Amino acid sequence: MRKENAGARSLPSSLGAGAMRSRLRRKGKVLVVTLGCSKNLYDSEVLMGGLKAGGIEVEHESGSRDASIVVINTCGFIASAKAESIDTILRYGEAKKKGLISKLFVTGCLSERYKRDLERDIPEVDGYFGTRELPRLLESLQADPRHALVGERLLTTPRHFAYLKISEGCDRPCSFCAIPLMRGRHVSRPIRDLVAEARHLARAGVRELLLIAQDSTYYGLDLYGKRRLADLLKALSDVDGIGWIRLHYAYPAGFPMDVLDVMRQRPNICKYLDLPLQHISDRLLASMRRGTTKAKTDELIVSIRDRVPGIALRTSLIAGYPGERRKDHEELLEWVRATRFDRLGVFEYSHEEDTRAFSLCDDVPPREKKRRAEAVLALQQGISREINEAKVGRTLMIIVDGRQGRRFTGRTEHDSPEVDNEVHGDAGKRALRVGDFVLVRVAAATEYDLSVEPV
Secondary structure (H helix, E strand, C coil): CCCCCCCCCCCCCCCCCCHHHHHHHCCCCEEEEECCCHHHHHHHHHHHHHHHHCCCCEEECCCCCCCCEEEEEECCCCHHHHHHHHHHHHHHHHHHHCCCCCEEEEEEHHHHHHHHHHHHHCCCCCEECCCCCHHHHHHHCCCCHHHCCCCCCCCCCCCCEEEEECEECCCCCCCCCCHHHHHCCCEECCHHHHHHHHHHHHHCCCCEEEEECCCHHHCCHHHHCCCCHHHHHHHHHCCCCCCEEEECCCCCCCCCCHHHHHHHHCCCEEEEEECCCECCCHHHHHHHCCCCCHHHHHHHHHHHHHHCCCCEEEEEEEECCCCCCHHHHHHHHHHHHHHCCCEEEEEECCCCCCCHHHHCCCCCCHHHHHHHHHHHHHHHHHHHHHHHHCCCCCEEEEEEEEEECCEEEEEECCCCCCCCCEEEEECCCCCCCCCCEEEEEEEEECCCEEEEEEC
């Protein structure tokens, strides 16, 4: 409901007349530019942590005037993301031609998937690296890969919250998705390593962990022979200093129901679940190879809400998948109206080569895809307003995300950063600090935001 994708980026103003002189003063400084999702952001943080540990100065998307090396961490998920990545590479390639930077490296999903094409078409880049080539990239930047230790990350988020990637890759056969082509098979990280990283983050002042993966509900199957997401949540909830733990990207088929018991029992696990469902038409779900049906999806949603009262459900949907007829779209609208998700985002279908759906006819015109996506979002906007207005007069716990003068912003446990709702209020004479957990009373509501007063 808020920004799902960043807009196209231009070069920083730092790449101007004084940049060359500054570059000569600090010729080894690295600027990292991150495109795409939170998983990419996590990877950039690990990269920067390795560089810093190796004694190399590094900044993230800053207005630096003295970085001579640029690393672009690209996204290749859908057409718009690929276009943004290519545009960014071309812009920094031009900066290199003009002598404003000395070296340019590209990593991430686009580089993993289209390395040969990129090497041919954009030769200005000094090196292209895939999603699993961090050691090679560090070596090219003259950093020792052994310095990229567990927990050694340079956070780009505000210091009170951080993403925690619990696994890499995906084994799901979804017809529309290119992630397995870019990220490989599912690989879970050991519980002990994740707990160690969480402790490190807590000592650094992190209060909220946002668990991310391509498929979080598959966690543990490859490593332990069974799903162990519930065990991981228990272990993380025992880490001192962590006030909230938030779960993202839970695949619906094979959802481990014991996770819900932990969510209900542990007060520091947010009653929030990101459950990407994509569609509800049985015919399209079968074509998408989602491994579920409308009846099973409805049963799962009812079970989740029964077992965790008050939980907020976020989902993402696809508009304009091949073969989506008007009645499929109308069925989706009716289902969204009846299900009443707390949070919802929509992607227009992107025809991705080398996916199973690429063999299908991309028969929904772009303008119609856009119209259908907007119809879903307009419907959700009304639902969101009704849900928010029902909170007026209630007392809620929030985390403070920012403060300027007396005004502060924050989020409830039902809201993830960047994509969900915010709360706004006047702190008065209260000494509210960023990262504090504060009780507030809801005074007013709009579709996406709450006006609150500290209790």
